[in-house]
Amino acid sequence: MAAQAQQDSAVGSVQDAVPDSVQDSVRDREISGEQAHLDRVYRRLEEKIHEAEFLMHDAARRGQVGTPGALAERDAQVFRAGVHLNRLNNEFEDFLFGRIDLLPGKDGKKGPDGAYTAVEPAEGAVRPDRTADIAETLHIGRIGVLDAEYAPLVIDWRAPAAAPFYRSTPVDPGRVVRRRVIRSKGRRVLGVEDDLMRPEITAYLDGEELPVIGDGALMAALGQARTHSMRDIVASIQAEQDLVIRAPAASVTYVEGGPGTGKTAVALHRAAYLLYQDRRRYAGGILIVSPTPLLVAYTEGVLPSLGEEGQVAIRAMGALVDGVEATLYDSPAAARAKGSARMLKVLRKAARGALEGNDSPARLRVVAFGRRLELEAEELAEIRRTALGGTAPVNLLRPRARKLLLDALWARSGAAGRHTDPELAAELRSSFDEDVSSEDAFTAFLDAWWPELTPRAVLAAMADEKRLGRWARRVLNPGEVRKVARSLRREGLSVHDVALLDELQAILGAPARPRRKREIDPLDQLTGLEELMPQREESRRERAERLAQERTEYAHVIVDEAQDLTPMQWRMVGRRGRHATWTIVGDPAQSSWSDPDEAAAARDEALGSRPRRRFRLTVNYRNPAEIADLAAKVLALAMPGSESPSAVRSTGVEPRFAVVGDGSPADTVRAEAQQLLERVDGTVGVVVAMNRREEARRWLAGLGDRVVALGSLEAKGLEYDATVVVSPAEIADESPAGLRVLYVALTRATQQLTVVSGDRDEPDADGVPDLLRD
């Protein structure tokens, strides 16, 4: 059953009794009223752009005066003006999107944005005859704009004064009488949609009764066709989502919710909110970790549309390590072994064992003080063992190993007892060390015997099944060893390999390297502009990428689809936020990891003892009830007893079932995809078992770019107007978490779903596969 569209959107539509023509003229009048306001806003924005440009020029002139005080002031001014210009020049599709009309407040105090701060209405604001006067109208937009007298023309959506726009509901309206969503494009207002929060009263604005237009914005937003990019939801954030977005950043904010409840959207809006709240603190960067490059591509436009980027890096799990972009998937068994916390022990052994390569020298021969000195294999092995004692990073132990070698050679040289005077003895020893170290044979030996290891070299060593078997003894079983070694012999890295590389980096340690220098324009260096205006030449994207690359730790870490992180991935992500605050969003019912308890333990270790603040999102904004109900059947099998979120709307279109005739599913799937392309305006996703990905792309060849084929694990987080889910049984049988993966696949569509079954699905006479029957 479709849920009550959140209380706040279900109310306050235009009264049926009002004739259409009257409604139209009221609508036109309201639209032109909003247009006049938007014109004022743009005039003011233009003034501010001129002001900012003037400031920049003025600052440049002042720079020529040259006293240190003037320079510092000039620099600060240039910086402020530059940041300001950047924001003002941003091209927003709908700069202004909301408005609230409010009753007078209790305390009559104004906040810094010029709006009254009270949440509750003043006593007597509503008269006994249920009439009231609107005391304040606020317009809400992507950034705040004040007029020349500092009165708010537009309030930034993240400001406290804008919160009632999202929080007010008919059950708890606060001061809000009417909430309006304004649809605009560039400088033109296209339409308005109103919700009445206090339908029981008649409110007057400037002596006229407040009109109500349209059916509310949420439904309009949800019904829109999808593209391959996610849209922001800034005009229709719902109350339970707003609580998460504006939750204070301290410690860990933990958000659970079923498919389509807006977790990803909320996480992205939260990043923008945190930056607005405390830009200085988050100058340390916000990292958003996403499960796949597809989801990164789908979501990366949202923050720019909210006026934020640069400080935020969105990275796929397979691209968290610099210079690596892994897209391969391991077989479920190899993935399970590689992701498990048991792997840590294996990596520690491998990092030490890999020092001993196949061409590692068996003996050391040098000439010192005119004598031939030799260390044999056994002595060398003993020295290696001593050097490796403890847990210090392997690469940092090389000086220690070198020292132990010199000690052993010194003992062998017989020179130790030559002087009783300690000073002379020390001098002799140091000239001995110099003598040995300057010998090419010694340096060559050291390089071969204790090479500087890279994570990739260790991973390559683990591809040797025998060696891996030794390092993984009593940790992985022989089958696992075989599968992991085989997977490492493949060309290219898998997503799970990346967490191993990162762990190895920590185990090996990196000898200090000189920092990569950016090219600096000498003129900028002279004027100091280089530091102040980093956005000048770089594109925003380049800047975001550069910052992400230079950064290894972040001030805030947001983990999307957190239920999928393996223990090893939690360790990797944890290293990036050791001093950070966190927002973690996920849904256990969609987990593709087979051992959720093990992952939860690793997550708790990564987050340490930081207190958690928990939230739950309960309404599914993506799927119509017809699709959500079908998916709920799989949820009942995958996680008996867990609750589905309630769908916010219903379309009356039931999912369709098709059955593959004899042979390959190609024709059936292609025909079904084609049908859906005709029925929806936006995108169609065809979800298949992972091992059919390539095949499925061929099935759809030539159908255009509105349709895409994806493996079940790639579908995570994405959405389409319509989806074709091919062979539920194949998807469910793919891995121990297969039923949960199928649940993900079935919950991707915003409008229509077709399920195609093969023999394995045992479809009934209506084509309904076994897994989806009552």
Ligand SMILES: Nc1ncnc2c1ncn2[C@@H]1O[C@H](COP(=O)(O)OP(=O)(O)OP(=O)(O)O)[C@@H](O)[C@H]1O
């Ligand atoms: N308040 C809202 N107004 C308009 N659209 C919304 C709102 N909340 C969510 N949506 C839309 O619902 C869809 C699902 O949102 P999102 O992808 O964030 O959900 P999710 O919880 O991350 O889903 P999943 O767990 O399946 O990945 C998106 O299209 C999003 O834009």
